[in-house]
Amino acid sequence: MSPRKSVAETAATRDRIIGSALALASTEGLEGLTIGRLATDLAMSKAGVIGHFGSKEALQLAVLDAAVERFTRRVPARAVGARPGTERLTRAYDEWIAYMAEGEGHGGCLLTSVAGEFDGRPGPVRDAVLVALGTWTAYVEAELATAVGTGLLPADTDVAQLAFELGGVILAAGQSIKLHRDPQAPARARRAVARLLAAP
Numbered sequence: 028m029s030p031r032k033s034v035a036e037t038a039a040t041r042d043r044i045i046g047s048a049l050a051l052a053s054t055e056g057l058e059g060l061t062i063g064r065l066a067t068d069l070a071m072s073k074a075g076v077i078g079h080f081g082s083k084e085a086l087q088l089a090v091l092d093a094a095v096e097r098f099t100r101r102v103p104a105r106a107v108g109a110r111p112g113t114e115r116l117t118r119a120y121d122e123w124i125a126y127m128a129e130g131e132g133h134g135g136c137l138l139t140s141v142a143g144e145f146d147g148r149p150g151p152v153r154d155a156v157l158v159a160l161g162t163w164t165a166y167v168e169a170e171l172a173t174a175v176g177t178g179l180l181p182a183d184t185d186v187a188q189l190a191f192e193l194g195g196v197i198l199a200a201g202q203s204i205k206l207h208r209d210p211q212a213p214a215r216a217r218r219a220v221a222r223l224l225a226a227p
Contacts, residue, residue: 044076052137060087091138091156092155098123117221120196121220171186
């Protein structure tokens, strides 16, 4: 076996483990990930699974990175073509709400679930969640500031407060979709976002 093929196969196996772990974490949470369960699901040995990461925490961080990448491709990336400001944010939130409601094997948005799971647990996973959500908040506040600067929102708009309220809509939507199985939740969330971003 050539070194190049060996590296490619190792990378493919790692990706397969992360994919399986991402699906499992969407229903069991990151703490619910067990090396034994993954090994069984993937028909691998426990040593074969953990050997790609070194520790359960490293596996959790790799899964979180994959969740952030998936979120980025699905939400802000799909809003790029929209007009900066409220139109772009409306598109982005619409994508996020759709992402939470779809049955793509991810059981909703893992990023928001992990934020709740690790909000009181200091450590690298919580730190990584904070960075990811901080990046999103910066994105939202930048688009809101653009909307204020172009007159789409009033000059006295409290950008940080509005970003906070939009975040509350997403948290409520996630709970209604996953916990309550409310079929009206996506539509309610979109109406709430539209109301918050509407010009006076």
